Amino acid sequence: MAKKVADQLVEMLVEAGVKRVYAVTGDSLNEFNAAIKRNGNIKWIHVRNEEVGAFAAAAEAELDGIACCAGSSGPGHVHLINGLYEANRGNVPVIAIASTCATQEFGTEYFQETNTIKLFDDCSIYNRIATTQEQAPRMLQAALQHAISRKGVAVFGLPGDLESKPAVDIVSSIKTFKTSPVLHPSEDELYELANILNDNDKVTIYCGIGASKGHSLLLQLAEKLKSPVGYSFRGKMGTQYNNPYEVGMTGLLGLPSAFQSMHEADVVLLLGTDFPYANFMPVNKKIIQIEERPERLGRRAKIDLGLCGKVEDTLHVLLPLINTKTEDSFLQKQLKKYEEVKSGLNVYVKDPGKEDLIHPEYVASEINRLADKDAIFTVDTGMCCVWGARYIHATGERKMLGSFSHGTMANAMPMAIGAALTCPSKQVIAFCGDGGISMLLGDLATIHQYQLPIKLFVFNNRSLGMVKLEMEVDGIPDNETDMVNPDFGLIAQAMGFKGINVHKPEEVESAILESFSTQGPVLVNIMTNPNSLALPPKIEWTQIKGMATSMAKMMLGGNIREVADTIESNIKHIKSIL
Numbered sequence: 001m002a003k004k005v006a007d008q009l010v011e012m013l014v015e016a017g018v019k020r021v022y023a024v025t026g027d028s029l030n031e032f033n034a035a036i037k038r039n040g041n042i043k044w045i046h047v048r049n050e051e052v053g054a055f056a057a058a059a060e061a062e063l064d065g066i067a068c069c070a071g072s073s074g075p076g077h078v079h080l081i082n083g084l085y086e087a088n089r090g091n092v093p094v095i096a097i098a099s100t101c102a103t104q105e106f107g108t109e110y111f112q113e114t115n116t117i118k119l120f121d122d123c124s125i126y127n128r129i130a131t132t133q134e135q136a137p138r139m140l141q142a143a144l145q146h147a148i149s150r151k152g153v154a155v156f157g158l159p160g161d162l163e164s165k166p167a168v169d170i171v172s173s174i175k176t177f178k179t180s181p182v183l184h185p186s187e188d189e190l191y192e193l194a195n196i197l198n199d200n201d202k203v204t205i206y207c208g209i210g211a212s213k214g215h216s217l218l219l220q221l222a223e224k225l226k227s228p229v230g231y232s233f234r235g236k237m238g239t240q241y242n243n244p245y246e247v248g249m250t251g252l253l254g255l256p257s258a259f260q261s262m263h264e265a266d267v268v269l270l271l272g273t274d275f276p277y278a279n280f281m282p283v284n285k286k287i288i289q290i291e292e293r294p295e296r297l298g299r300r301a302k303i304d305l306g307l308c309g310k311v312e313d314t315l316h317v318l319l320p321l322i323n324t325k326t327e328d329s330f331l332q333k334q335l336k337k338y339e340e341v342k343s344g345l346n347v348y349v350k351d352p353g354k355e356d357l358i359h360p361e362y363v364a365s366e367i368n369r370l371a372d373k374d375a376i377f378t379v380d381t382g383m384c385c386v387w388g389a390r391y392i393h394a395t396g397e398r399k400m401l402g403s404f405s406h407g408t409m410a411n412a413m414p415m416a417i418g419a420a421l422t423c424p425s426k427q428v429i430a431f432c433g434d435g436g437i438s439m440l441l442g443d444l445a446t447i448h449q450y451q452l453p454i455k456l457f458v459f460n461n462r463s464l465g466m467v468k469l470e471m472e473v474d475g476i477p478d479n480e481t482d483m484v485n486p487d488f489g490l491i492a493q494a495m496g497f498k499g500i501n502v503h504k505p506e507e508v509e510s511a512i513l514e515s516f517s518t519q520g521p522v523l524v525n526i527m528t529n530p531n532s533l534a535l536p537p538k539i540e541w542t543q544i545k546g547m548a549t550s551m552a553k554m555m556l557g558g559n560i561r562e563v564a565d566t567i568e569s570n571i572k573h574i575k576s577i578l
Contacts (some may be wrong), residue, residue, distance in 0.1 A: 005167050006035035009035070012176075013068060015174075016144045016148075019043065019067075021042060021068045022069040023045070023070035025046070043421075045446070045450070047443055049442060051079045051440065054079075054083020055411050055415050055417075057069040058083055059417075060421065068094070069083070070098075071099070073101050073111075077100070082406075084123045084153050085408070087153050088153040090403075091151040092151060093154075094147060096156070098158065099158045099163070100159055103159045103161055104161070116157040124152065124153040124155045125150050126143050127154075129158070130159070131159065131162065137174050138170055189307050190317060193307065197267065198321075200266045202265045202266040204268050204334075205218070205245075205268075207273060208235040208271065208272045209272065210291070219245070224323070225322065227245060227331065228261045229246050231273075232273050233253060235272070236389065248341065253389040255338075255345075255390070265330070266285060267288065269290070270291075274296050274405075276405070283302065287303045289306050289307070290314050292308070292311075294308040345390055355505075358505050360383065360459050364388065370513060374426055376400075376429070379402040381408055381433075384459055411436070415430070416430040417446060420453065433458075433459055434485050441491065447495075451521070452520075455516065456521070460488065462484075492522075492523035498520070
């Protein structure tokens with residue numbers, strides 16, 4: 001049988017390192033699906049919703065370097081959007097195959113026709129549609145090269161009729177080239193940077209995920225400068241472990257210690273971070289940013305010096321230029337503050353709550369204690385991010401995946417699917433909000449179908465907790481944030497795997513241990529306290545005023561019990577964090 005275009009494309013994906021395609025088959029994807037089966041080197045993962053497939057691909061790409069998802073004509077494309085936004089904003093290389101109607105139907109408003117160029121324009125770095133046999137392999141090669149080299153989403157539009165046409169040879173390469181250039185600032189820029197760092201005694205280093213590969217060099221720099229080291233959420237797993245200089249995380253989910261360290265410094269050195277919250281950045285300090293993508297320099301803070309380079313390459317050539325300081329009073333002050341903050345975070349670890357009002361901090365801490373040292377964690381956006389950020393500790397081997405830039409709900413369970421398929425020998429743990437898991441509940445069936453040993457922990461606070469808090473700090477009594485949930489434990493059982501419901505604090509440890517010792521997937525549904533707050537490291541007067549206003553309005557509206565529960569649930573935490 002003559003090779004078809006679909007076969008040619010699949011061979012190229014295999015050569016590029018793609019191992020799976022996450023998709024719902026049908027219509028314009030059928031020839032592509034058949035080619036994957038003929039090839040035998042790529043596994044088709046049948047998700048129930050293409051959005052789940054895109055999230056799963058984003059997780060696989062972050063862990064393994066490249067991944068692929070697909071959607072068929074019209075509705076399949078649209079379902080991909082949320083996950084592709086996450087992958088593109090998270091800078092992970094994903095190939096999205098957008099198969100569409102036959103070429104002769106373009107522009108006729110044919111059944112399920114979508115304009116893929118317009119649809120995917122804002123969530124991709126490459127977005128083209130092939131219409132001839134000569135174009136198809138050249139465009140896929142370009143898509144793969146863009147995704148891998150520029151770290152983002154490449155959309156390859158593929159009409160259904162093109163897939164079955166005979167493949168043709170092309171003049172350009174069909175291989176994908178993975179490069180690893182050395183990238184650091186010029187000699188003059190390095191000397192300017194070194195002079196600033198050498199001339200200032202109070203330097204705080206702040207790291208993003210871009211600093212992860214330079215961990216050992218980072219510690220050498222911190223030792224020389226006697227600098228405290230803070231980090232972003234994505235930077236935590238690559239920065240926190242074995243780090244005697246760390247002072248925690250800042251940002252909306254962070255800690256006062258990192259915030260204080262940055263604001264009391266004379267110089268803040270930003271390494272590999274595109275930290276988005278400008279109001280957490282100091283405004284009267286000298287700020288230096290080192291970033292692999294120079295277009296990002298200065299877009300989050302008023303920096304004094306912006307340099308282009310990979311963190312690991314830059315630190316390698318910078319360290320010989322840095323003088324070793326002996327004065328460490330600034331560092332010691334910040335480390336002392338961090339110890340005080342960590343002590344405060346243990347308030348609800350020691351006090352686990354009560355029946356159906358289990359403290360989520362306690363749950364997260366117990367999972368952290370009992371999980372493998374190389375576990376992969378996924379966290380839903382919202383309160384689950386808070387508990388993951390504050391209570392899951394880095395080991396140098398653990399990974400944490402989430403929607404850290406796009407900030408979408410419902411990402412934890414789909415990302416766990418991608419993680420479990422990519423790293424089958426590792427423990428995969430998902431922190432799911434009840435709101436998040438409700439959105440894409442159908443793909444519990446995907447977990448069962450492939451017998452993925454994912455451990456799903458549902459922090460069931462019967463509300464959209466983060467949204468509720470946002471409304472209250474704005475002085476608005478929460479409205480329609482409550483959730484009447486099904487029994488998630490029973491739903492897991494209906495889907496074909498173990499489900500455990502936890503109502504009492506004393507049941508938490510045994511439930512976690514049971515889930516970890518069970519072969520295959522497990523869902524643990526934990527009834528947590530809906531009034532547990534996540535206080536930011538910087539509390540504005542307007543937030544205090546807004547919370548007081550909303551509480552007063554709730555009392556006047558007759559919700560005295562909820563106000564009392566909120567105060568009771570958080571008074572110790574408020575005292576400790578302030």
